[in-house]
Amino acid sequence: MNPFQFERSSSSSEAILRMGKNSRAKFIGGGTNLIDLMKEGVESSDFLLDVNHVGMNEVLELPGGRIRIGASVTNSDAAYSGLVEERFPLLRDAILAGASPQLRNMATCGGNLLQRTRCYYFYDLATACNKRENGSGCDAIAGNNRIHALFGASDACIAVHPSDMCVALATLNAEIHVLGPNGPRVIRIADFHRLPGNDPTRDNTLSRDELIIAIELPPSPLNHHYHYAKVRDRSSYAFALISAAVGMNLEAGKIQSASIAMGGVAHKPWRDSRAEKLLIGKRPEIRVFRDFSEAFFKSARGLGHNNFKIELGKRTLVRALEEASLK
Amino acid sequence: MQKNKIEASGGRGSNQTFKSVPVTIQVNGRKFTCDVEPWTTLLDLLREKFELTGTKKGCDHGQCGACTVLIDGKRVNSCLTLAVMKDGAEVTTIEGLEREGILHPIQKAFIDQDAFQCGYCTPGQICSAVGLLSEGHAKTDDEIREEMSGNLCRCGAYPNILAAVKQVLQEKKVSP
Ligand SMILES: Cc1cc2nc3c(=O)[nH]c(=O)nc-3n(C[C@H](O)[C@H](O)[C@H](O)COP(=O)(O)OP(=O)(O)OC[C@H]3O[C@@H](n4cnc5c(N)ncnc54)[C@H](O)[C@@H]3O)c2cc1C
Ligand code: SF4
Ligand code: FES
Ligand code: FES
Numbered sequence: 001m002n003p004f005q006f007e008r009s010s011s012s013s014e015a016i017l018r019m020g021k022n023s024r025a026k027f028i029g030g031g032t033n034l035i036d037l038m039k040e041g042v043e044s045s046d047f048l049l050d051v052n053h054v055g056m057n058e059v060l061e062l063p064g065g066r067i068r069i070g071a072s073v074t075n076s077d078a079a080y081s082g083l084v085e086e087r088f089p090l091l092r093d094a095i096l097a098g099a100s101p102q103l104r105n106m107a108t109c110g111g112n113l114l115q116r117t118r119c120y121y122f123y124d125l126a127t128a129c130n131k132r133e134n135g136s137g138c139d140a141i142a143g144n145n146r147i148h149a150l151f152g153a154s155d156a157c158i159a160v161h162p163s164d165m166c167v168a169l170a171t172l173n174a175e176i177h178v179l180g181p182n183g184p185r186v187i188r189i190a191d192f193h194r195l196p197g198n199d200p201t202r203d204n205t206l207s208r209d210e211l212i213i214a215i216e217l218p219p220s221p222l223n224h225h226y227h228y229a230k231v232r233d234r235s236s237y238a239f240a241l242i243s244a245a246v247g248m249n250l251e252a253g254k255i256q257s258a259s260i261a262m263g264g265v266a267h268k269p270w271r272d273s274r275a276e277k278l279l280i281g282k283r284p285e286i287r288v289f290r291d292f293s294e295a296f297f298k299s300a301r302g303l304g305h306n307n308f309k310i311e312l313g314k315r316t317l318v319r320a321l322e323e324a325s326l327k
Numbered sequence: 328m329q330k331n332k333i334e335a336s337g338g339r340g341s342n343q344t345f346k347s348v349p350v351t352i353q354v355n356g357r358k359f360t361c362d363v364e365p366w367t368t369l370l371d372l373l374r375e376k377f378e379l380t381g382t383k384k385g386c387d388h389g390q391c392g393a394c395t396v397l398i399d400g401k402r403v404n405s406c407l408t409l410a411v412m413k414d415g416a417e418v419t420t421i422e423g424l425e426r427e428g429i430l431h432p433i434q435k436a437f438i439d440q441d442a443f444q445c446g447y448c449t450p451g452q453i454c455s456a457v458g459l460l461s462e463g464h465a466k467t468d469d470e471i472r473e474e475m476s477g478n479l480c481r482c483g484a485y486p487n488i489l490a491a492v493k494q495v496l497q498e499k500k501v502s503p
Contacts (some may be wrong), residue, residue, distance in 0.1 A: 003345040006365035006411045028412070035368070035407045036388050046345075048365065050412055076401075080464075100477025101462070102455065103389055105401045106408065236476035 001038045008050040012179055012211055015051050019209040020181055027051045027211060029072060029111035032103050037116065041125055042132060052108070056213055059083050065219030068177075071110030071212040075165065076101070078109055088217055090226040090247055094168035097230045100237050110212040113166060113176065113192065116203060117159035117267075118239050120144065130156045131200040138200075146305040147241065150297075150313065151266040157200030158303060161193055161268050162239050168228060170261035170269035171245040174217050180210035193268030203267070222247025222259060225327050229320035230263075231312060240264040242313045244320040248279070255279045255288075260321075265300070265313060272296050284325035286318065293317040350414045354379065355423025363410045370394045370405035373420060381421035381450045385479075392478030395451035395458075396420050402458025404477075421450035424457065432498060433457055436491035444482035452478045456492050466496070 009015035019025050025047035028034055037043035056070035059081040067083045078084055079095040099107065121127040121139045128137035140148055140158055148158040166189070174189040193204045206212070226247040232238040243263035249256040258279040261269045275295040282288045293314040300310050347362035354377060363372060370387075373379045373396070385393030387406045394406040397419040424431035433456045436442070443449040455478045459465055465474040471492050472485075480488065 001366040003364065003366055005345055006348060006409070008412075008414075028409075030407075031409055031412065032389055032404075032407050035409065038366075039387065048409075052412070100389075100392065101458065101474055102392060102395055102402045102404045102477045103407075105458075106403050236473055237479075 001035070002041075002044045002046070004045050005047045006050070007047070008052075009054050012051070012054045012056070012213060015049050015054060016179060016181055016209060016211055018047075018049055019211075022047050023208075025049060027110075029108035030074065030103075030106040031111075032099075032107045033111060033115045037123075040123055042116075042123060051110075051211060056110070062216070067217050069109050069215045069217070071214055072108045075099070075104040075107045075109065075112060079104070087223055088168075088172060088220065089223055090228055090245055091165070091168045091172060091217070093226075093228040094164045094243075094245055097228055097240075097243070098164035109165070109215055112163055113169075113212060113215075114204065114206070115163055118162045119148065119159040122159065131159060131196070134199060134201050141303070144305055145303040147239075147264070148303055148306050149266050150300040150302065150306065150309055151270050152195040153267070153301070153303075154196045154198065154200070156198050157196035157267070159196065159200065160264055160266060161203070162264075163269075164228070164230065164240060164243060164263060166193070167243055167261050167263035167269045168245040169215065169217075170271055171247055171259045172217055172220055172222065173259070174215050176212060177214045177216060178206060178210045179213050180207055184213070185210075186216075189269070190271065195267050200267075220247070221249040221257065225250055225324045227320045227323040227327065229316050229323065231316055242309055242316045244313075244316050245269075246317075246320040246324045248284070248321070248324055250284060250325065253283060255282050255284055260292075260296070260317070262296075262313065262317070265309070284321070286322065289318045289321040290314075292321070348411055350411055352410070352413055352415075353417045355419060365409065365411045367410045368406055369396070369398075369408040369410045369413060369418070372410040373405065373418070379420050379422050382454075383447055383450055385448070385451075390479075391448070391451075392455060393448050393451040395454040395478065397454055397458060400458075400461060402455050402477075419454070419457075421453055424453065431457065432495045433460070433491065436494040437488075440487045440491040440494060442484055442487040442491040443480075444484050448478060448480045448482075448484075452480065452488055456488075456495070459492065460495060460499070465492075468493070471496075 026045040028048045052072045056072045060068045079092045121129045127139040169189045176187045230240045230243040245261050248258040261271045351360045383393040385391035389404045389407045396405045459474045465471045
């Protein structure tokens with residue numbers, strides 16, 4: 001790791017001021033991604049600001065059935081908080097499918113949103129990677145692209161976002177509350193992460209000096225028929241090859257509404273609202289789920305090594321929908 | 328001086344502008360106060376400065392669990408923890424589990440069930456199991472396997488590790 005100065009911030013406004021004064025400064029939450037990447041030399045900073053003690057460590061109930069998860073709440077505390085378990089069990093299951101108990105005890109919800117891709121080339125300084133250094137090229141495109149994107153990739157980058165939590169947040173239409181030098185703003189989860197386009201260095205639409213304050217979840221009818229399915233190379237403690245966060249609202253044997261996001265397939269959690277409409281008013285049957293997954297994957301493009309993820313993805317979707325409907 | 332040289336900063340040479348910061352950490356009931364370079368991990372601090380070498384460095388990247396310790400009762404990977412961030416915290420390592428010569432029930436169960444071979448992953452496995460027990464989420468075999476999945480064992484002692492954790496869960500059921 002490169003040497004750096006360290007400071008513990010005591011308020012969010014102070015943290016933002018500090019950030020504005022040093023263009024190489026970075027916030028640190030649990031450190032499980034940042035420290036890892038700094039050890040590899042992929043990230044560097046000369047000033048780390050600890051934002052774990054600025055009063056963002058509670059899960060709160062808001063009027064109207066909303067809940068607010070502070071940015072420094074750990075992944076474990078979020079998953080096992082009574083409010084999340086009771087109202088957003090899909091989010092609990094997605095969080096608990098990620099990393100390990102030790103890592104979840106350290107990782108914060110703010111940091112989880114901003115964790116960087118696990119593309120092998122991104123981690124390997126000896127290779128070309130536009131996400132590390134834009135313009136250097138992308139060794140994954142003609143290289144080993146087994147874990148890479150099926151949707152929304154560009155000629156510059158084919159990486160996927162690795163988070164489990166964020167896939168459930170996409171299904172649940174979460175809002176990300178942030179604070180910057182110009183005050184607070186709210187970013188819908190769908191607009192938070194971005195596609196790589198011609199600037200893969202940017203994973204999301206947050207500015208460097210904006211601090212994530214909280215994740216808010218609007219009330220959801222998806223707390224009964226839900227399922228998080230994760231397919232990975234070993235049965236635990238591995239990133240998703242494919243994941244699906246599924247929720248549906250069933251009445252009188254028919255699907256009233258459905259919300260579906262997939263992980264491991266794009267630079268951001270992937271939703272297809274047009275395909276989702278196909279489910280409305282239908283009976284929760286395999287045939288319906290198969291039609292849906294065909295529609296969802298219609299625009300998927302394999303890159304060679306990852307072609308298997310198209311069939312795997314379709315089957316994972318059908319399985320997740322089936323599990324959700326039977327719950 | 329030699330002793331204060333922390334591995335994480337090794338080889339990078341001069342860093343006059345980056346000051347060490349005073350940190351007080353309670354380790355196994357003993358208070359340690361010292362100056363640490365901000366880029367020192369808790370793992371390196373424990374091993375290199377406090378000479379508590381029971382906690383092991385496997386991967387140094389959060390991928391194996393060998394470095395697991397308990398901070399304020401919660402299991403974490405000390406290799407991804409900056410020591411400066413734990414100023415004021417209470418840390419328990421494998422060296423701190425035994426009480427007046429009596430092994431922690433998990434330590435005893437690891438011996439009873441022959442739950443280690445080379446022993447390199449064992450301090451991490453044991454600290455992780457202590458965390459698992461206090462969290463209280465794992466009951467079935469599959470839940471124990473899942474909740475112990477943050478600790479890899481290169482020797483493959485997994486069935487015996489599972490048996491050791493089960494032994495203590497059983498004992499707890501009998502005498503709470
Ligand atoms: C071995 C291993 C396996 C893993 N497996 C999985 C897995 O299966 N699934 C999964 O989803 N994840 C997995 N993870 C990733 C893990 O979930 C992330 O590392 C973690 O969520 C990041 O959170 P953190 O608080 O530690 O972030 P940090 O490392 O502290 O920060 C990450 C980034 O966010 C920024 N940041 C932090 N807090 C804020 C804030 N409040 N506002 C603005 N910026 C902020 C930092 O500056 C940094 O750039 C794994 C990690 C490891 C090491
Ligand atoms: S896919 Fe993206 S992250 Fe991976 S090497 Fe290419 S540019 Fe880098
Ligand atoms: S040494 Fe910390 S997890 Fe491997
Ligand atoms: S006993 Fe050898 S690594 Fe686990």
